[in-house]
Amino acid sequence: MTLLRMNSRRIGCLLWLCALLTCASARGEVPIFTLEIRDHLFYPSTLVVPARTKVKLIVINRDTTPEEFESYELNREKVIMGGAKATIFIGPLAPGDYPFFGEFNPKTAQGMIRVED
Structure with missing residues (x-):
């Protein structure tokens, strides 16, 4: 009986910890930023994002031709x-x-991710 109670407590603590971690990650949502490609140009050409934060970048290509978002940095x-x-x-x-460019149109499709505090 004592062994069963000890295991039940451990399982209960484990479940509580999992729920706590799930709630914490749900609150820490990743900020979303959008870039558009139009006429072989990026809009906006400079995008400001927060420092030390993972961000989600959505790139929408409004042109009829493909483009490659590329950044060495x-x-x-x-x-x-x-x-x-x-x-x-x-x-x-x-x-x-952090500069980026469109590899298929590198002379026109250029931009910058500016990371600020």
């Missing part, structure tokens, strides 16, 4: 087909500027 590259959207997670990042 962010270590990200993602092809977004014409008329489609893509999700890219970045961060947490230190304050600073």
